[in-house]
Amino acid sequence: xxxxILKKVHIFSGLDEExxxxxxKICRVKTFNKGDIIxxxxxxxxxxxITITGLVKIYKISKDGREHILxxxxxxxxxxEVPLFENLxxxxxxxxxxxxxxxxxxxxxxxxxxxxxQFTELLESDTKICIKMLSGFARRLxxxxxxxxxxxxxxxxxxxxxxxxxxxxxxxxxKSEAKQSIKLNISKNDLAAYLGTIxxxxxxxxxxxxxxxxxxxxxxxxxxxxMKKLKxxxx
Amino acid sequence: xxxxILKKVHIFSGLDEExxxxxxKICRVKTFNKGDIIxxxxxxxxxxxITITGLVKIYKISKDGREHILxxxxxxxxxxEVPLFENLxxxxxxxxxxxxxxxxxxxxxxxxxxxxxQFTELLESDTKICIKMLSGFARRLxxxxxxxxxxxxxxxxxxxxxxxxxxxxxxxxxKSEAKQSIKLNISKNDLAAYLGTIxxxxxxxxxxxxxxxxxxxxxxxxxxxxMKKLKxxxx
DNA sequence: GGAACCCTTTGACTTAAGTCAAAACCTCAG
DNA sequence: CTGAGGTTTTGACTTAAGTCAAAGGGTTCC
Numbered sequence: 381x382x383x384x385i386l387k388k389v390h391i392f393s394g395l396d397e398e399x400x401x402x403x404x405k406i407c408r409v410k411t412f413n414k415g416d417i418i419x420x421x422x423x424x425x426x427x428x429x430i431t432i433t434g435l436v437k438i439y440k441i442s443k444d445g446r447e448h449i450l451x452x453x454x455x456x457x458x459x460x461e462v463p464l465f466e467n468l469x470x471x472x473x474x475x476x477x478x479x480x481x482x483x484x485x486x487x488x489x490x491x492x493x494x495x496x497x498q499f500t501e502l503l504e505s506d507t508k509i510c511i512k513m514l515s516g517f518a519r520r521l522x523x524x525x526x527x528x529x530x531x532x533x534x535x536x537x538x539x540x541x542x543x544x545x546x547x548x549x550x551x552x553x554x555k556s557e558a559k560q561s562i563k564l565n566i567s568k569n570d571l572a573a574y575l576g577t578i579x580x581x582x583x584x585x586x587x588x589x590x591x592x593x594x595x596x597x598x599x600x601x602x603x604x605x606x607m608k609k610l611k612x613x614x615x
Numbered sequence: 616x617x618x619x620i621l622k623k624v625h626i627f628s629g630l631d632e633e634x635x636x637x638x639x640k641i642c643r644v645k646t647f648n649k650g651d652i653i654x655x656x657x658x659x660x661x662x663x664x665i666t667i668t669g670l671v672k673i674y675k676i677s678k679d680g681r682e683h684i685l686x687x688x689x690x691x692x693x694x695x696e697v698p699l700f701e702n703l704x705x706x707x708x709x710x711x712x713x714x715x716x717x718x719x720x721x722x723x724x725x726x727x728x729x730x731x732x733q734f735t736e737l738l739e740s741d742t743k744i745c746i747k748m749l750s751g752f753a754r755r756l757x758x759x760x761x762x763x764x765x766x767x768x769x770x771x772x773x774x775x776x777x778x779x780x781x782x783x784x785x786x787x788x789x790k791s792e793a794k795q796s797i798k799l800n801i802s803k804n805d806l807a808a809y810l811g812t813i814x815x816x817x818x819x820x821x822x823x824x825x826x827x828x829x830x831x832x833x834x835x836x837x838x839x840x841x842m843k844k845l846k847x848x849x850x
Numbered sequence: 851g852g853a854a855c856c857c858t859t860t861g862a863c864t865t866a867a868g869t870c871a872a873a874a875c876c877t878c879a880g
Numbered sequence: 881c882t883g884a885g886g887t888t889t890t891g892a893c894t895t896a897a898g899t900c901a902a903a904g905g906g907t908t909c910c
Contacts, residue, residue, distance in 0.1 A: 442768035443850055450760055465753035510745035517752040518700035524759040525685055531766050532811040533677035576767040581897055583859055615678055816867055818889055
């Protein structure tokens with residue numbers, strides 16, 4: 381596989397040519413279509429993944445069938461690395477499983493599998509990767525803490541407003557000119573599961589924000605009509 | 616300070632005598648009483664902490680004054696290490712703050728401050744510490760994921776039951792003989808904040824579980840009367 | 851074009867959990 | 881012992897959000 385892609389992945393950005401080549405040798409590329417399962421939480425752990433194109437959701441299903449999305453992984457990013465370090469002894473045991481489910485949300489979602497054993501060896505020989513990995517984990521921890529804060533201390537309206545704002549800040553949309561808008565790349569059902577609610581409530585919340593002239597929803601496009609009010613309502 | 620204490624901390628367990636001594640030189644011990652603030656989220660980041668004795672809560676306050684507890688840190692464990700790796704460039708800037716508040720929950724809570732700059736240098740020279748640190752982060756990530764799952768997919772009753780069970784499994788109580796019981800080391804108010812609810816709801820939930828003969832609450836002691844039902848109700 | 855399908859919205863209803871306020875309980879200092 | 885403080889429980893009420901069911905709307909594929 382092409383090493384140029386791996387270079388874009390944060391944790392590998394410090395590797396030299398030789399290390400890169402070694403890495404390329406051990407990893408396998410897979411392509412998925414929308415709705416395909418990358419792994420279930422019942423499968424033995426093989427290693428972690430890197431997204432190259434497309435979108436991946438990491439999610440759990442409750443006993444009564446409700447789904448909650450823990451992460452949405454955009455390329456180029458890693459997922460399922462946590463088990464690598466969790467119980468250093470048990471990692472090669474058959475009973476060691478993935479901690480959640482992963483599904484491709486777009487067609488042509490391409491991911492790279494980095495097998496656990498080989499990668500661990502690479503890690504042990506390179507502090508730089510370790511520190512990059514630590515920084516990746518740190519960011520994810522921050523994100524999860526933020527997510528918990530949102531879920532426990534804020535109601536759905538605040539969460540929706542907050543989501544629109546971070547989404548807007550993350551991709552100061554080059555496509556839609558100077559317009560203050562965002563484009564959802566996931567279904568509303570998935571968005572609801574990510575925000576810890578259900579689609580009906582999400583729908584009503586959008587309507588409420590629309591009635592108050594704060595946003596305007598046209599399918600997957602959300603126009604921010606009153607940034608000040610939106611910020612106010614998200615707090 | 617005494618290096619024997621630091622050795623018990625997981626991430627330092629692999630250090631040799633010399634490294635240990637170096638570490639001891641740079642760190643500072645502080646003692647707090649119940650209710651004392653260790654740091655606010657408004658303070659500039661100095662470094663991370665290790666608990667030696669006592670109990671520490673890491674928490675956030677919402678705009679309307681509600682509190683949510685992100686972690687309860689028992690000795691010997693670290694906290695506030697995440698900022699170390701988050702934005703490697705900005706760490707020494709004055710504007711770099713702690714991400715949440717930390718408060719001692721018991722008298723004689725002793726913690727060690729490990730200053731950021733010196734520790735980073737140590738890290739760069741030692742893969743073993745890095746990997747230990749990674750494993751610590753991994754465990755915390757797992758914990759947070761689990762916490763999110765609980766908060767979004769389960770109601771308060773299930774969360775309370777789940778809390779009792781994990782608490783019971785974590786300290787198969789040597790003090791109370793063969794009895795199936797746990798002892799809360801935090802106030803019910805704090806427990807409520809940790810479970811993402813409020814004290815009234817927690818109180819009612821305890822009562823409900825009591826009425827169903829599943830547990831018995833006597834102040835800070837909780838007796839498990841029907842383990843099977845408790846497990847059932849936690850799912 | 852239209853049938854089949856999925857995704858989303860809307861409405862009516864239920865329920866879990868939060869709010870507010872008062873009472874009960876606990877414990878510790880004087 | 882007593883009273884002031886905090887903590888916990890209880891009760892009556894409100895409300896946000898979930899459930900269930902039906903109707904719209906848009907896409908795709910023969």
